[in-house]
Amino acid sequence: xxxxxxxxRLKWMIRFGKGGHSLRELPWIKGKLYVNRSGTLRIGKRVxxxxxxxATQLTVEKGGxxxxxxxxxxxxxxxxxxxxxxxxxxxxxxxxRTSILDSMYHQLDANDSPxxxxxxxxxxxxxxxxxxxxxxxxxxxxxxxxxxxxxxNKDVPKNVLVAGTPARIIRELDIPEGWIRQ
Numbered sequence: 001x002x003x004x005x006x007x008x009r010l011k012w013m014i015r016f017g018k019g020g021h022s023l024r025e026l027p028w029i030k031g032k033l034y035v036n037r038s039g040t041l042r043i044g045k046r047v048x049x050x051x052x053x054x055a056t057q058l059t060v061e062k063g064g065x066x067x068x069x070x071x072x073x074x075x076x077x078x079x080x081x082x083x084x085x086x087x088x089x090x091x092x093x094x095x096x097r098t099s100i101l102d103s104m105y106h107q108l109d110a111n112d113s114p115x116x117x118x119x120x121x122x123x124x125x126x127x128x129x130x131x132x133x134x135x136x137x138x139x140x141x142x143x144x145x146x147x148x149x150x151x152x153n154k155d156v157p158k159n160v161l162v163a164g165t166p167a168r169i170i171r172e173l174d175i176p177e178g179w180i181r182q
Contacts, residue, residue, distance in 0.1 A: 031055065031076065039064035039082065044090060050076045054097065057081075064102075069124065081105075084117040089124035091180045095148065100134040123158060125180055143175040 027043055031051030035041070039060035047068050049056050054077030060066045064082040068074070069090030076096045080086060083103040094100075103117030118137030122128075126140050129148035140146065141158030151165040161170045 034058070036060070038062040039066070042067045044068055044070035044072065046071050048073045050074070050096075052076055075130075085119040086122075087120070088122045089126065089142070091125045092122055093127045093181060095128055095130035095132065097130060098128055098132045098134070102136045104136065125175075127181055143173060143179075145173065 025045035027047040027049060029049045029051065031049075031053075032055035033049045033051050034055055034057040036057070036059040039062055041058065041060050042065070047070070056074055056076060057079045058066060059079075059081040061081075061083045063084075065085045066080060066082040067087045069088055069092065071090055072088055072092040072094070074080075074094045075098075078094050078096070078098050078100075080100045081102070083105070086100060086102050100120060100122075102120050116136075120134060120136065121139040122134070123140055123142035123144065125143045126146070127144075128134070128146045129150065131149050132146050133151045134140070135151070135153045138152050138155060140152065140156040141160070143159045144156045145161045146152060146156065146167060147161065147163030147170070149165070150163050150167040152162065152167045154166065156162050156167065157169070159173045159175050161173055162168060163170050
């Protein structure tokens with residue numbers, strides 16, 4: 001595992017990892033960011049990582065893909081682990097201590113496949129609250145909001161607020177075309 005605690009080190013990783021960003025478009029890091037990358041990691045323009053007071057961790061296993069869209073904000077203590085594929089859209093906000101896992105990483109009984117993983121897709125302009133858990137195979141639609149402490153184990157349609165364990169639709173949201181959360 002590698003600790004990326006300086007912007008210079010992350011710039012080097014992106015530049016030589018085929019990120020292709022100009023200096024103005026590079027990610028912003030405050031605090032500790034751990035990166036364990038054996039697979040493909042693509043980070044969009046002006047992505048912001050906070051690793052204070054808890055380190056943020058990105059893990060991409062061999063053969064896996066983790067894509068993070070432009071202008072996405074990933075808060076302290078977030079853990080993202082891609083064994084197969086996790087795609088996070090642009091303008092996404094992810095709250096502190098959230099976990100996004102495309103695999104359960106272990107067998108519960110003899111019938112479980114040890115390599116079972118399902119891709120996760122998080123649409124553009126999604127807001128994921130504090131201490132949420134996003135499980136394998138979930139798609140979260142554009143403009144959705146996942147309330148704090150929610151466990152998302154099923155697909156979330158676009159333009160809705162979900163909450164609970166497991167997450168359920170609380171209400172539909174009125175989102176004008178092209179509106180971006182600040």
